[in-house]
Amino acid sequence: MSSTVISTGAYQLVSSWAATLVPEISVEYPSGTNLVSGVAIVEFGTLALGADVTRTFTVRNPGTGPLTGIAPSFMGGNAADFAVTSSPASSVVAGGFTSFTVRLAPSVIGRRATTLRVASNDANENPFEIWLTGEVTPPRQLFDGVAASSRLTGSNALPAAVPYGDGVKNLIKYAFNMSLGSSGYRTLSAGTGTSGCHQSCSKEAELHGSSR
Numbered sequence: 001m002s003s004t005v006i007s008t009g010a011y012q013l014v015s016s017w018a019a020t021l022v023p024e025i026s027v028e029y030p031s032g033t034n035l036v037s038g039v040a041i042v043e044f045g046t047l048a049l050g051a052d053v054t055r056t057f058t059v060r061n062p063g064t065g066p067l068t069g070i071a072p073s074f075m076g077g078n079a080a081d082f083a084v085t086s087s088p089a090s091s092v093v094a095g096g097f098t099s100f101t102v103r104l105a106p107s108v109i110g111r112r113a114t115t116l117r118v119a120s121n122d123a124n125e126n127p128f129e130i131w132l133t134g135e136v137t138p139p140r141q142l143f144d145g146v147a148a149s150s151r152l153t154g155s156n157a158l159p160a161a162v163p164y165g166d167g168v169k170n171l172i173k174y175a176f177n178m179s180l181g182s183s184g185y186r187t188l189s190a191g192t193g194t195s196g197c198h199q200s201c202s203k204e205a206e207l208h209g210s211s212r
């Protein structure tokens, strides 16, 4: 409780107000994009079995009081396939923020989904709920996707095809993260987990840049 006394000659005006400090939660993914609790869907994309994908969420407190009890958890669906790999701070001062990372590491092929619930002391969004979903694609389906993105069609898109006359079959090029779309090399993205490039191949890419 605070009060202000204003003296104006013969009159004295006393006003008072409850200094209510109100916390407020907002959750962003990606950073800078506000999600709506109970409506938001965050897509983890497609990935191969054995791979994993992470998404980092930002929790902001645009309110006037401390946001406390911040705790993410998963409920329902394939909750066991999701995990918090980097935890948020348990409280955030007014105007502050924290972040946390969720990893999807599916155990089976198919669509995987759950509800992310972020508990806090927010008055009307506790928990803040976000639907998470991702899909584990069989290797052949992943290959077909890469072939299609390389604009290969018909017989040229088959794993055994040699569509650019370079003597290297599509499947081998895919396995070694080379370009399916030409006789040249493909830019490597080390550690992205999106190709068949094995770890030493990725290390090679890091050592020699992206030209190989």
Ligand SMILES: [Ca+2]
Binding pocket: 024, 025, 122, 123, 124, 125
């Ligand atoms: Ca709220």
